[in-house]
Amino acid sequence: MAGRGRAWSIGALGLGLLLPLAGCGGHPTADPARAEVQQVLDRRSAALLGHDEGAYGATGTRTEYTRLRALPLASWSYRVTALHRTASGATADADLRYRVAGYDRAPVDTRRTLTLGRTADGHWYVTADRPAGKAGQQLWDQGTVTAVRGAHSLVLGTGGSAARLKPYARLADRAVPAVSGVWGTGWSRRVVVLVPRSLAGMAALLGSPAASYRGIAAVTTGEAGGPAQAPADRVVVNPEAYAVLGDLGRQVVLTHETTHVATRASTTAATPLWLSEGYADWTGYLGTGRTPPEAAPELARAVRDGEPPDALPGDEDFGFTSEPTKLARAYESGWLACRMIADRWGEARLGAFYRAVGAHGKRAGAVEEALKKVLGTTPEEFTARWRAYVTTQLG
Incomplete structure (x- = not known):
């Protein structure tokens, strides 16, 4: 067969090349x-x-x-x-x-x-x-690193003084106890925030094109479902998008990203993005007084136009390259799903549901099984309840 003949030719060539490099013991000579x-x-x-x-x-x-x-x-x-x-x-x-x-x-x-x-x-x-x-680059590849320590945070930046970084530390220090208050204390309760000079600097740290993060205020790096000894996540800020936010928006962003740090070990391939992003948004908005129409303007507009969502968003709807309105509706849909669970079953059940989905190990059947065991419902019933909740909260 052609495959076997090709393998023989490569093996013979490899043997011929190795012979001049072999010493008396038949091993290649190290440099x-x-x-x-x-x-x-x-x-x-x-x-x-x-x-x-x-x-x-x-x-x-x-x-x-x-x-x-x-x-x-x-x-x-x-x-x-x-x-x-x-x-x-x-x-x-x-x-x-x-x-x-x-x-x-x-x-x-x-x-x-x-x-x-x-x-x-x-x-x-x-x-x-x-x-x-x-x-991807490391922060020091972009210039001299400045560090500001908070009570629960370490903020590292380039291209500026410590005064530029102190507001990030203050907000991160508020975010950590806020997250622990709902998720629990079984995580590091510390967060590292990286603040590059620009969007381009953020993209270089992440090893991706800048266009992928335009309009995104911050992201969290780290391996989902990693073991307890895995490296700490990094919250990477896009200073250009972050700068246009108000004080509340900035706090929500850092609390959202800190939630990803806290939940990382329980976030696995089985966890859908509507749950991981929705839970982070739910934590971020908790206690802010923001009403559903204020926090979910794009979804509210769809409801007013008679176009409420038919189903929970898929992972593909959360791509940073998605159309902005579609992306916003995906995040808002996930937030309202988690908010509904907290309202209907309680905050503790919401956390238990998140952990149960992540603990399943396999994507297929993870949400269905957690819905049954933790919330006592089915995917069909849950979706119908969520659709009614969206209409009631935003209509």
Whole structure:
């Protein structure tokens, strides 16, 4: 067969290429430079953690040291995964793992590409350290990091003074206890907020086009359904969209995003976006006094026009590239669904329902089973009740 013949040809070619590289024991000869570069990066990491600028400078450029000075680090290390020789030196592919002291239970892991030079007597040194291809930037890639500590928050920014960041810390410090008040205290109860200079800076941190986040005030990074030791989530702010919000809107945004941090371990592939986003909005609006027509203007307009929704929104309706009105209605629909659960069954049942859906493990049947066990209803009954609730609240 063609497939078997192709496999034989590749195997024979591979054997021919490996023979000149094999030593007496039949193993490829390792490039000693890789170990030497690893040692340089180890010394560089130790100098950064030890706040020894002189030792750091002895390993190469001091740019990162200056930019990272304000970041409270508990750990920082590189692992070289590949070394590529060049005419002037080498480039190294490396995994960078680091923890922010007091916030990260496990290291953040990101891929980096380092450019290296070599002295006349053969010593390696770092000339540049940048994100690997397709990896998002880290905040220090955009400039010197400024840090502001709150009671429950750490706000990190670039392109400004601490005074610019203090309002974020005040709002985040209000958000954390507000979220704990409804979700419980079984989470870190701390939040890290990243404030880049611009929308473009936000997009670079997330490794996505800026157009994807235009008009989005903030997003939360982090792996849904991660274990308890997973790295802390980051709330990444779009300063351009955030700036046009009023005080209430800014508080709602940071409380919404903090809710995602708190619920991350219970948010799995089984959790539909109408529930995760709706619960975050429900928490964000709780106690603000906002009425349903005020908090759900697009859905209210649809009801007034005689076009109430037929079904709960699907995950595809929450894409940031969706038409703005459709996206707004999706969020508003999820919020009203969670608000209805809290009104009809109680706030504790809403939290229990969220956890039950996430604990199911598989997407198929998760909501149906949780509706039956926690709320004593069916998807059909729930949807009909929700549609009536939307009309009553917004009509």
